[in-house]
Amino acid sequence: MSNTLRLAIAQLNPHAGQIEANLVKLRRARAEAAALGADLLVSPEFSIAGYPPEDLVKKPAFVAACEAAVAQLAAETADGGPGMIVGGPWRDGERLYNAAFVLDGGKILARRAKHELPNYGVFDEKRLFDAGPAPGPVAFRGFRLGVMVCEDWWLPAVSETLAESGAEMLLSINGSPYEADKQGVRLTLAVARVVESGLPFVFAAMVGGQDELVFDGASFVLNADRSLALQMPYFAEAITLTEWHRDGGVLRCAPQAPPEEPARLALIYRAMMLGLADYVNKNGFPGVVLGLSGGIDSALSAAVAVDALGAARVRAVMLPSPYTSAESLEDAAACARLLGIRYETIPITPAMDAFAEALAPAFAGQAADITEENIQSRARGLILMALSNKFGDMVLTTGNKSEMSVGYATLYGDMCGGYSVLKDVYKTTVFALAEWRNAQTLGGLGPVMPRRVIDKPPSAELKPGQTDQDSLPPYAVLDGILEGLVEGERSIEAMVAAGFERATVLRVWRLLDRAEYKRRQAPPGVKITARAFGRDRRYPITNGFTGLLR
Numbered sequence: 001m002s003n004t005l006r007l008a009i010a011q012l013n014p015h016a017g018q019i020e021a022n023l024v025k026l027r028r029a030r031a032e033a034a035a036l037g038a039d040l041l042v043s044p045e046f047s048i049a050g051y052p053p054e055d056l057v058k059k060p061a062f063v064a065a066c067e068a069a070v071a072q073l074a075a076e077t078a079d080g081g082p083g084m085i086v087g088g089p090w091r092d093g094e095r096l097y098n099a100a101f102v103l104d105g106g107k108i109l110a111r112r113a114k115h116e117l118p119n120y121g122v123f124d125e126k127r128l129f130d131a132g133p134a135p136g137p138v139a140f141r142g143f144r145l146g147v148m149v150c151e152d153w154w155l156p157a158v159s160e161t162l163a164e165s166g167a168e169m170l171l172s173i174n175g176s177p178y179e180a181d182k183q184g185v186r187l188t189l190a191v192a193r194v195v196e197s198g199l200p201f202v203f204a205a206m207v208g209g210q211d212e213l214v215f216d217g218a219s220f221v222l223n224a225d226r227s228l229a230l231q232m233p234y235f236a237e238a239i240t241l242t243e244w245h246r247d248g249g250v251l252r253c254a255p256q257a258p259p260e261e262p263a264r265l266a267l268i269y270r271a272m273m274l275g276l277a278d279y280v281n282k283n284g285f286p287g288v289v290l291g292l293s294g295g296i297d298s299a300l301s302a303a304v305a306v307d308a309l310g311a312a313r314v315r316a317v318m319l320p321s322p323y324t325s326a327e328s329l330e331d332a333a334a335c336a337r338l339l340g341i342r343y344e345t346i347p348i349t350p351a352m353d354a355f356a357e358a359l360a361p362a363f364a365g366q367a368a369d370i371t372e373e374n375i376q377s378r379a380r381g382l383i384l385m386a387l388s389n390k391f392g393d394m395v396l397t398t399g400n401k402s403e404m405s406v407g408y409a410t411l412y413g414d415m416c417g418g419y420s421v422l423k424d425v426y427k428t429t430v431f432a433l434a435e436w437r438n439a440q441t442l443g444g445l446g447p448v449m450p451r452r453v454i455d456k457p458p459s460a461e462l463k464p465g466q467t468d469q470d471s472l473p474p475y476a477v478l479d480g481i482l483e484g485l486v487e488g489e490r491s492i493e494a495m496v497a498a499g500f501e502r503a504t505v506l507r508v509w510r511l512l513d514r515a516e517y518k519r520r521q522a523p524p525g526v527k528i529t530a531r532a533f534g535r536d537r538r539y540p541i542t543n544g545f546t547g548l549l550r
Contacts, residue, residue, distance in 0.1 A: 002141065003246040004245055005039055005243075005251070006038045006039045006040075006242070006243055007038065007042060007202070007241075007244060008029075008033035008036055008038035008040070008041045008042070008239055008240065008241045009219050009221075009230075009232065009240050010026075010041055010042065010043045010044075010239045011044070011206070011219050011232050011238045011239070012025055012029060012044055012208075012237055013206070013215075013237050014044070014051070014208065015050055015282055016049065016052075016056070016210055017049070017050060017053075017056060018050070019062075019069050022048050022049065022069070023069045023072065023073070026047060026073060027076070029041060029239055030081065030082055030084060036239070036241040039083065040083045040084070040085065040141075041082045041084045041085070042084075042085045042204045043086050043087065043173065043204070044087060044174055044175060044206035044207075045087040045098070045100075045175035046088055046098065047087045047088070047206070048066050048069050048073075048086055048087065048088035049066050049089065050210060051087075051206060052213070053089070053128075055128070057089050057096060057129070058128070063089045063091050066088045066089050067089070067091070069088075070086055070108070071108070074103040074106065074107055074108045075106055076106075077105060077107075078106025083105075083141070084101075084102075084103040084104075085101065085102050085171070085173060085204075086100070086101045086103060087100055087101070087173050087175075090113060096128070097113035098125065098128075098129045098149055099112060099113045099149065100112045100147050100173050102140060104140065104141070109138065109140065110138040110139075112148070112149065113130075113132020113135070114129065114132055114152060115132050115134055115149075115152050115157070115158050116151040116154065116155050116157070116158065117131050117151065118151045118154075121530075121536050122177060122535040123151075134157065134161040135147065135152075135161070135162065136165045136166075136167075137162055137166055137168070143168055143169075143244075143246075144166050144168045145167065145171050146162035146163070146168075146170045146171060146199065147173075148162070148173075150176060153170065153172045153189070153201070156196055159193045159197045160196060160197065162197070162199075163197035163198065163199055167197075168199065169199055169244075170193060170194075170197060170200070171202040171204070172202065172203055172204065173204050174204060174205045174206060175205075175206045175215060176206070176215065177214065178214045178215060178216035178267075178527070179527060179528065180268055180528055180529060180530075182216075183216070183218055186220075187220070190220070190222055191222065191226050194224060194226050200223045200224045200244075200252065201221070201222045202219075203219055204219050205219045207235060207236060207237055207274075208237075208274065208278050209274050209275040209282075210278070211279070212525060212534055212535060213275075213535075214235075214271045214278075214526055214527065216234050216235055216267070216271065217232060217233060217234055217235060217238070218234045221242060224250060224251075228255075228258060229242070229254070229255040230253065230256050230258075231258040233259060235267075235270045235273075235274050263436075265432055265436040266436070268425070268433065268528055269437060271526055272425075272526050272528070273304055275421065275525075276304060276308045276396075276419065277309060280308075280309060280394060285392065285393060286313065286391075286392050287312075287313030287314060287315065287393045287394075288305050288313065288393055288396040288419075289315040289316075289317065289388055289393040289394070289396070290302060290305065290315075290316060290317070290395065290396040290398060291316075291318075291319050291380055291398065291414075292316035292317065292318055292332045292335060292343065293319075294318075294324075294325075294327065294328030294330070294335075295453065295458060296431065296458065297398045297422060298332075298335075298398040299434070299448065299449040299453050300422065300448075301397075301420075301421055302314060302316055302335060302339055302448075303448035304421045305396060306339045306340070306341060306448070307443060310443075311341045313393075314339070314341045315342045315344075315393055316335075316336050316341050316342065317343075318332045318343070318344070318345045318346070319346055319379075319380040319384075320347050320348070320349075321348050322349060322352075323376075331452055334449075334450045335448065335449050335453065338446075338447060338448050338450075346383055348379045348383065351379040351382070351383070352372075352375065355375050374410045374413060377410035378410060380413065381395075381413045381414065381415075381416030381417075384416065385417075388418075394417070394418040395416060396417060397415060397418075397419070397420040397523055398414070398422060399420060399422060399522075400425050400427050401422070401423060401424050401427075401482070401533070402427040402428075402478055402479055404515070404519055404522060405486065405511070405515065405533075406472065406511035406512060407514060407515030409518060409522075411521060415523070417523050418523055419523050419524055420524070420526075422525070423522065423524070423532070424525055424526060424527050424532040426475075426482065426529075427458070427475040427478070428476060428479045429479075429528075431454065434449060434454050435454060438451075438454070458475075473504050473508070477500070480500065481495060481500055481505055481508045484500075485508065485509060485512060486512070491547065492505050492509060492547050492548065513539070516539050516540070516541045517541045519533045519534075520541060522534075
């Protein structure tokens with residue numbers, strides 16, 4: 001019996017529903033693993049189908065196609081090359097599982113169904129899958145592998161069962177979505193599983209964007225002494241060979257030098273890039289078009305788009321009104337020059353005049369108010385959508401989480417579009433990301449916006465002299481309150497106790513609740529925080545709860 005196992009971890013980016021393309025990707029990964037001398041190739045959760053599959057698994061034809069693809073891969077392992085662990089659906093009678101398939105010797109050697117089904121945050125697996133039994137180890141070429149599927153290792157029961165039944169390592173295939181600071185949580189929990197079981201641990205992760213979710217990869221290995229033996233890159237496909245030796249009955253992974261840990265802002269920015277790139281590319285858009293206003297949100301969105309897609313695939317449009325300042329015109333043009341993107345100006349004054357004339361009889365005797373401001377925003381949205389329809393580019397919206405939280409956005413106006421990279425990014429983080437990006441050189445591109453874009457007071461410029469802070473608390477205060485109410489689900493009293501003014505907290509609470517109907521109609525955007533709007537946070541639109549203690 002060999003005491004050496006060469007295990008290759010394939011950190012892959014599957015395409016949801018593209019089973020044939022995923023099959024090709026898995027074959028290529030196996031060929032690369034064979035060239036490296038691997039005995040076993042491990043791929044991520046649902047690697048044959050993309051994750052999360054959502055209601056695709058309710059289609060019998062989809063499940064059958066996935067199972068047929070896994071059977072093809074299994075047959076190909078008869079060539080004596082590496083075995084494989086592949087993730088996908090498994091129908092067993094009336095039950096449907098999220099499973100790991102162990103393939104070797106021309107057959108499906110073993111199946112392991114996910115035991116712990118997550119049903120919180122972005123997950124609703126109890127709606128889709130049956131829970132599998134607590135798994136035992138899989139015998140593979142003289143080794144006893146404790147194969148798990150993602151959530152199985154976040155709780156102690158499965159790893160304890162595997163350890164008690166003779167597993168020599170814990171090996172988890174994962175579709176674990178990115179959120180800021182999550183890798184530290186993963187490592188902490190992995191250490192706990194290692195300590196409890198006394199076994200080394202392999203975290204084999206997915207990478208890529210899938211609608212709102214981004215998977216950051218960052219696969220890793222911990223030895224039984226809790227030391228980090230391997231750290232794979234963030235936000236990039238990779239295949240890495242690990243070598244394991246059995247010494248005194250204990251498997252140990254030969255350590256590899258870890259790469260430098262990226263800064264927090266760098267990881268957030270790369271998540272935004274990958275989320276946008278995969279959304280655009282996997283959905284077949286030729287590029288993106290966005291309104292470039294001279295403000296920080298559109299400047300940062302344009303920079304992410306260029307870094308993700310390349311300057312040739314980004315089209316920027318300045319849509320000035322009579323209230324657009326000379327500074328904004330200058331700053332938008334300067335951003336476009338720094339980014340090297342196509343830039344044009346389409347004034348909205350004629351559209352404003354046309355709407356004013358058409359509505360004059362209906363609005364007779366009424367003073368101008370926010371209605372006329374919203375018409376400006378909607379005129380811009382109409383023009384951008386017209387460009388999208390004519391040329392095929394997707395409209396990239398530029399609103400941030402602070403605005404989306406309190407409804408400081410116009411339906412069918414600046415909310416109009418196909419995707420948003422700032423949807424889950426608070427305004428204070430927008431400023432930090434702009435500073436960070438301007439200090440970097442990515443793809444040969446240095447600063448992406450003039451200093452004035454970062455320094456000047458944010459403004460929608462829908463009336464003379466307007467700034468965001470005319471109608472909102474300072475962003476440092478607003479974002480602090482929002483983080484407590486949204487991410488923390490804290491009460492009004494708790495926020496007041498934390499030092500925020502009661503009247504301001506009450507106002508933000510009301511704005512947050514009243515804007516739910518807008519958020520339901522917003523485009524998808526990259527999940528960055530622990531509680532993104534949409535899949536993470538689902539509140540009724542019709543909601544009479546005030547948050548006040550009685």
